[in-house]
Each structure stands twice: as C-alpha cells, then as structure tokens.
Amino acid sequence: MDSRSRDTALSTEERAAIDVVLAPSSSGRSDGGFTRSQHDLLLPALHALNDRVGWISEAALDYLSRRLTLSAAEVFGVASSCALFSLRPRPRRVLHVCAGPACRATGSTTLCRTLERRLGPADRPAGGVIWQRSPCLGLCERAPAALVLEAGEPQRTAVSAPSTVDATISVALDLRRARPEPPAAAAVPRSGGENLVLLRRIGQVDPASLSDYLNTGGYTALHHALRLGQAEILRLVRESGLPSRDGAGAPVARSWEVLASQPETPHYLVCDADETHPAAFADRVLLEGDPFAVVEAMTIAAIATGSRHGYLHLRGEYPRAYQTITEAVAQAREKGLLGRNILGSGHSFDLEIRRGGGAYPGRRGESRGMPPFPAEPVLLGKPAITHSVETLIAIPPLLTGLPTGTRLYCATGIFRRPGVYELPRGTTLGRLLAVAGGAVTGRTPRAALINGTLTRPLHLDRPLPAAGPGSVVLLDEERDR
Ligand code: FES
Structure with missing residues (x-):
C-alpha cells in the first residue's frame, strides 16, 4: 500500500487529532519535514487520538510513524503497552473497573462478577459501552473504584468511587449521573492537623488560586533560591542530606550535582507523577490539592541543576490532576514565575505536562530502580534527572527552614x-x-x-x-x- 492509499484509510477525525499535536509540515507532505526532536510527541499524539476517537487504528499508527519518522515497531510498541489505549475498534465510552489490590480487598472482584452478569463479559461491547478490568486507577482511598472515559471533542470523564454495581452501571450509561468528586483533602484524613509539612496546604487552600498559595508562604522558597544562586542551593541541599523518596533513596544532592556539572546541554528535569505502582496515589493528591507547590519545587530544582526545560510525566488516569496542574502552570507563566527570565532573575525554566499511557498491565508492583544516572544522556539524548513528586515537594520546605524528616x-x-x-x-x-x-x-x-x-x-x-x-x-x- 502506498502512502496515498494509506492516508485515505485515515479518518478526518484521526488526522485532526494528530495534527493538533504535531506541527504541520512546512512542505505539506505527511512523510517529512520533522526532525528527531519531535519523537517525544508520540505519546501525546496517541493520547489525542484515544481521547478523540476512542481507539487507535492501523492507519493512524502508520500516519504517526511517517509523520514522526519512527519505525512502525516503535510506534506499535508504545501504543500497545498502555492500558488506556485500544488497537481495536471499541465504543467511545469505556468503563475501567479497577482490579488493583486495594480494590480487590474491598469488593472489586464481586463487582466485576456482577458486571459480567449485568453488562456481559469484559472487553465485549454492549449498548454503546465496553467495560474492562483495569490496573490500579490511583483512586485507592475510595476503593473499589471505576473510571468512565468517553472519547470525543472534548473527552468526557466520570468517576464512580467507592463504586457499587448500580452506581457504576448508571454512570457508565450516562456520565451526567456521576456524583461530584470529593476534594483532594478527602484523601488526607489528617488534613489541617499539626506536624504536616508536605501535606500542609491540602484542604487549606483553593488549589486553583495562586493568591491562596502566595498567602500561605508559596514562592518564598523560590525568592530565597534566586537570592542564593545555584552553588548555594546545591550546598544547602547537600548539607541537609535530603534523601530522594524514589528509587533507592539516594541523597538528592548527588544527582543534582552530577547533572549541574554536565557540560552537555540542555539539561532536563523530569518529575515522575506517573504512579504506576498499585495502590500509590500520593502524587495525585498533591497535584490535585497543592499544584503550585510542585511547580515551585521544579523551578528551584531547575535553577540548581541548570535545567531550562522540564517535563511532568502524569498518569493518564488522572484527569482532575491534569486539569489542576495545567491551570497552575498557566498561571505561573502568566505571573512570570515560569518561562524566560523568571522574576527578572536571568534564570529561565519552563515545563511541559505529558500524560502517561496508564499503568502497565501485568507489571509487578515493586520499587523502581534508581532514577536515570545523569552522567548518561537519558532524555532526548541529553543529561537528565528524574524525581518523584514527593521528592521534589520537600525542596521548598527545606529552603524555608521547615522540617523535612x-x-x-x-x-x-x-x-x-x-x-x-x-x-x-x-x-x-x-x-x-x-x-x-x-x-x-x-x-x-x-x-x-x-x-x-x-x-x-x-x-x-x-x-x-x-x-x-x-x-x-x-x-x-x-x-x-
Ligand atoms: S487499587 Fe484500585 S484504585 Fe488503586
């Protein structure tokens, strides 16, 4: 099949979804004009397709492969490894029922058995909806949990958690029947209590309000960091001995100093909020309840490591966290707290939010290895470090003298x-x-x-x-x- 006949198999909707993510080719051709630097747009393009169309066709994979100059195997490999995507036609509305450990301990096995009787077997379309067992949805404190995603422009989402059979079916048939989600603070039983540092703002501020964040000490640490400069921040973090909460718990300063010393540029900072571990959801709560703290923490880490660009890698199943962090980034940019010449300091840093493809089915829940060692070119061929949300969010308290233990x-x-x-x-x-x-x-x-x-x-x-x-x-x- 030549490229023209392959393109006719591509629907207008599929092409539109992809073209929103990929810049149009200056030559107008679908098979050229893009450099390797566009390869990181594969996952965003797959998400755009899945959000709008509900599944990813062979023609769409082929189009992506040519637009991004990636091999068909590379494109297929990413698209097929993600629980949220389907490479087969399916209804636009998909009910994901969690079969993760917290949900299995609280009734999801019975829930799924009853759904089988009422809606038919999993993975088989019925009445405009398809239901499937899903890896952990990150809604574990409200287990058993279910998430409905309805493809379209825009995609619609609804949560049913804790979930009963009747409530789940009702929401799956009509998303408008979903109850409003509780605020992030509902996931923090000791919200507002004493001795909280990392969670101190959850439930105490409007997460969409930069004013609230500023009024509760927000951006004090960034101002301090800008006065200190790179070398002094590194010294403070080193002397604190602050351990990373991810990987093997190595000192944060170690990876920061290695990255800062890399002659090759640009340096990249990655915040890993793609909580693929079963029954882990703290990142979601932080991003939903205190998103500016994550933005501020990444900005300080970027100054310390000489990174001008960062990525926040977010779980695909976190639509509300995506919304809160996207709004926080936009507000921070507007106020000069992100972007070029932050607050007139001469430092520049900006970040992109990238959604993951969902927890990987069948992946064993266990601690990950060490984050990428920054002496190696690890992201887009350049030096980078990766930290979890929890590791990064400890940085502002450290710089403002709060306990970090x-x-x-x-x-x-x-x-x-x-x-x-x-x-x-x-x-x-x-x-x-x-x-x-x-x-x-x-x-x-x-x-x-x-x-x-x-x-x-x-x-x-x-x-x-x-x-x-x-x-x-x-x-x-x-x-x-
Ligand atoms: S185990 Fe079900 S939402 Fe996490």
Missing part, C-alpha cells in the same frame, strides 16, 4: 481511615495502623502489601520503607473480595 504513606485496603498520611521516616506499620484508626470493624489484619511486596505475617514494629511509592495495602485474607 517526614514522608507520605498511602494506606488502603482494610484500614478504617484509608488515605495519605504524612509521618516521620522510619514509622512502623503499627504506628500507621494506629494513626489510620486500625482496621475496619470485623476484619483482622493478617498481611500487607508494602510497596507491592507481600508481607505475612505482619511485623507491626518494623519500619516502613523510607523510599519507594509508600503504598501499604492492609489485608485480612488471601481471598479477593
């Missing part, structure tokens, strides 16, 4: 009060259990999935991991519910 734990399963808890590093499971109100009445804790690893019997006096996603799913039996 805490970390976040995502308590789900049969905890009486599931949610995100900020506790001292080294906290034991027993302490988390006490703070979260113990177990649900009538259920006896017998095991836990901690950072994706099954622990049985429970050792209540052992410290929880200081790094990794901080997920703790409390279980009472091996059988799924």
Whole structure:
C-alpha cells in the first residue's frame, strides 16, 4: 500500500487529532519535514487520538510513524503497552473497573462478577459501552473504584468511587449521573492537623488560586533560591542530606550535582507523577490539592541543576490532576514565575505536562530502580534527572527552614481511615495502623502489601520503607473480595 492509499484509510477525525499535536509540515507532505526532536510527541499524539476517537487504528499508527519518522515497531510498541489505549475498534465510552489490590480487598472482584452478569463479559461491547478490568486507577482511598472515559471533542470523564454495581452501571450509561468528586483533602484524613509539612496546604487552600498559595508562604522558597544562586542551593541541599523518596533513596544532592556539572546541554528535569505502582496515589493528591507547590519545587530544582526545560510525566488516569496542574502552570507563566527570565532573575525554566499511557498491565508492583544516572544522556539524548513528586515537594520546605524528616504513606485496603498520611521516616506499620484508626470493624489484619511486596505475617514494629511509592495495602485474607 502506498502512502496515498494509506492516508485515505485515515479518518478526518484521526488526522485532526494528530495534527493538533504535531506541527504541520512546512512542505505539506505527511512523510517529512520533522526532525528527531519531535519523537517525544508520540505519546501525546496517541493520547489525542484515544481521547478523540476512542481507539487507535492501523492507519493512524502508520500516519504517526511517517509523520514522526519512527519505525512502525516503535510506534506499535508504545501504543500497545498502555492500558488506556485500544488497537481495536471499541465504543467511545469505556468503563475501567479497577482490579488493583486495594480494590480487590474491598469488593472489586464481586463487582466485576456482577458486571459480567449485568453488562456481559469484559472487553465485549454492549449498548454503546465496553467495560474492562483495569490496573490500579490511583483512586485507592475510595476503593473499589471505576473510571468512565468517553472519547470525543472534548473527552468526557466520570468517576464512580467507592463504586457499587448500580452506581457504576448508571454512570457508565450516562456520565451526567456521576456524583461530584470529593476534594483532594478527602484523601488526607489528617488534613489541617499539626506536624504536616508536605501535606500542609491540602484542604487549606483553593488549589486553583495562586493568591491562596502566595498567602500561605508559596514562592518564598523560590525568592530565597534566586537570592542564593545555584552553588548555594546545591550546598544547602547537600548539607541537609535530603534523601530522594524514589528509587533507592539516594541523597538528592548527588544527582543534582552530577547533572549541574554536565557540560552537555540542555539539561532536563523530569518529575515522575506517573504512579504506576498499585495502590500509590500520593502524587495525585498533591497535584490535585497543592499544584503550585510542585511547580515551585521544579523551578528551584531547575535553577540548581541548570535545567531550562522540564517535563511532568502524569498518569493518564488522572484527569482532575491534569486539569489542576495545567491551570497552575498557566498561571505561573502568566505571573512570570515560569518561562524566560523568571522574576527578572536571568534564570529561565519552563515545563511541559505529558500524560502517561496508564499503568502497565501485568507489571509487578515493586520499587523502581534508581532514577536515570545523569552522567548518561537519558532524555532526548541529553543529561537528565528524574524525581518523584514527593521528592521534589520537600525542596521548598527545606529552603524555608521547615522540617523535612517526614514522608507520605498511602494506606488502603482494610484500614478504617484509608488515605495519605504524612509521618516521620522510619514509622512502623503499627504506628500507621494506629494513626489510620486500625482496621475496619470485623476484619483482622493478617498481611500487607508494602510497596507491592507481600508481607505475612505482619511485623507491626518494623519500619516502613523510607523510599519507594509508600503504598501499604492492609489485608485480612488471601481471598479477593
Ligand atoms: S484504585 Fe484500585 S487499587 Fe488503586
């Protein structure tokens, strides 16, 4: 098939979705005029297709391959590895029912069985909707959870969590029946309490308001960082010994100093908010409840590492977090807090938000390896570092003299009060259990999935991991519910 006949197989809607993401070729041809630097637009283009059309056709993959000068295998590899995408025609409305561990502990197995009886088997279209079992949706504190995505222009989304069969079917048939989502603070049982640093603004500010952020000490750290300059920021972070919350928990300063010293430019800063670990959702809560803090933290890290460009890699299943962080970035740009010559300082930094393709099905929940070592060209062939949201969000408190000895734990399963808890590093499971109100009445804790690893019997006096996603799913039996 030549390129012209392949292009006729491409629908107008598919072409429009892709062309919104990829700049038009100056030559007007579909197979040239783009350099390797456009390759990072593959995932955004796939999202645009999926959002608008609901699935990704062979013709669309082929068009993308030629527009981006990527091999068909590379394009197919990315498109086929993401749980949100479908390479087969399907209805525009897709009901994703979580089959992750927190949801299995709270009834999703029964929910799915009943859906099979009422809607038919999973992955089979019925009545304009298709339902499918999904990896963790990151709504674990409200388990069992379901998410409805309806393709179109614009895409529509609705959440049903905690989910019952009737509520889930009702929302799947008509998204307008979905109840409004609770605010981010509902996921922080101790919101507004004492001794919170990383979570101190959740529930205390309007996340869409830059004024609220400024009135609660926001951007004090950036002003301080601009006065200090790169070398002094690095010295402060090094002397603090601040550990990374991701990977192996190495000192943050180590990777910052290596990146800052790289002669090759540009340097890239990546914030990994693509929480693919089952039952981890703290990033979502931070991005929904305190998005300016993430923007400020990335800006300071960029100044310290000499990075002029950053990426925030966000989970595809987080439509509300996408909205809040997108609005925060826009407001920060408008006020000169992002972009060229930030606040007249001579420093420039801007960031792009990139959605991931959904948690990877079948991927074992476990701590990831070390972030990319910045001595190697790791992003677009250039030096880069990657940090989690939780690691970055500790930077402004560090520069303003607040304590940084805490970390976040995502308590789900049969905890009486599931949610995100900020506790001292080294906290034991027993302490988390006490703070979260113990177990649900009538259920006896017998095991836990901690950072994706099954622990049985429970050792209540052992410290929880200081790094990794901080997920703790409390279980009472091996059988799924
Ligand atoms: S939303 Fe179900 S396990 Fe996370």
